[in-house]
Amino acid sequence: KAGVTQTPRYLIKTRGQQVTLSCSPISGHRSVSWYQQTPGQGLQFLFEYFSETQRNKGNFPGRFSGRQFSNSRSEMNVSTLELGDSALYLCASSPGWGHEQYFGPGTRLTVT
Amino acid sequence: GNSVTQMEGPVTLSEEAFLTINCTYTATGYPSLFWYVQYPGEGLQLLLKATKADDKGSNKGFEATYRKETTSFHLEKGSVQVSDSAVYFCALPINAGGTSYGKLTFGQGTILTVHP
Numbered sequence: 001k002a003g004v005t006q007t008p009r010y011l012i013k014t015r016g017q018q019v020t021l022s023c024s025p026i027s028g029h030r031s032v033s034w035y036q037q038t039p040g041q042g043l044q045f046l047f048e049y050f051s052e053t054q055r056n057k058g059n060f061p062g063r064f065s066g067r068q069f070s071n072s073r074s075e076m077n078v079s080t081l082e083l084g085d086s087a088l089y090l091c092a093s094s095p096g097w098g099h100e101q102y103f104g105p106g107t108r109l110t111v112t
Numbered sequence: 113g114n115s116v117t118q119m120e121g122p123v124t125l126s127e128e129a130f131l132t133i134n135c136t137y138t139a140t141g142y143p144s145l146f147w148y149v150q151y152p153g154e155g156l157q158l159l160l161k162a163t164k165a166d167d168k169g170s171n172k173g174f175e176a177t178y179r180k181e182t183t184s185f186h187l188e189k190g191s192v193q194v195s196d197s198a199v200y201f202c203a204l205p206i207n208a209g210g211t212s213y214g215k216l217t218f219g220q221g222t223i224l225t226v227h228p
Contacts, residue, residue, distance in 0.1 A: 031214050033215065042219075043218040045215050045216065092214075097214075103155035105154055
């Protein structure tokens with residue numbers, strides 16, 4: 001089976017712009033979660049989606065949003081980018097409740 | 113919610129040395145516990161897990177035992193290799209009850225460097 005794929009792998013944006021990141025889960029997986037990884041804050045949970053419904057949301061401002069499509073693919077959007085949004089954004093998928101997550105390689109976002 | 117504390121500071125070892133990375137947790141109930149590994153330029157890979165007290169998770173020579181008395185889940189390996197150089201994260205579900213693995217809290221990560 002193909003693993004979790006994330007596109008793009010690298011992205012450079014300017015402050016104030018918005019960005020959309022994409023995640024394709026492992027075939028058959030219906031749960032997708034997003035995490036932000038920074039040197040200062042470490043790994044922090046952003047959202048969890050299951051069957052197109054947001055099940056959990058982390059402690060991030062409203063500029064961070066996401067969605068999941070009927071084929072389980074997920075996108076996250078960050079509007080009005082700030083320098084502090086520079087991070088590695090990781091997506092993880094799992095079959096569902098009680099199953100461990102499988103992570104993608106991440107999207108490295110740099111905000112200048 | 114649940115939380116995890118992981119030993120900070122990089123760990124540098126010679127090949128074939130013994131490895132211990134400490135992890136302690138605070139949780140309601142007895143959630144599953146995980147160790148993830150991140151190799152340079154890659155995402156996280158599940159290294160091992162334990163789902164109940166006294167369980168021992170193991171994989172690739174690494175082991176960790178779920179100890180409820182000391183609320184710990186320390187990672188050990190008897191003889192490390194250069195290829196084990198990576199960042200290691202201890203993790204558990206954020207929510208009390210701990211069965212939603214889609215919402216994890218992670219330790220700060222421990223950088224392991226193994227020299228030949």
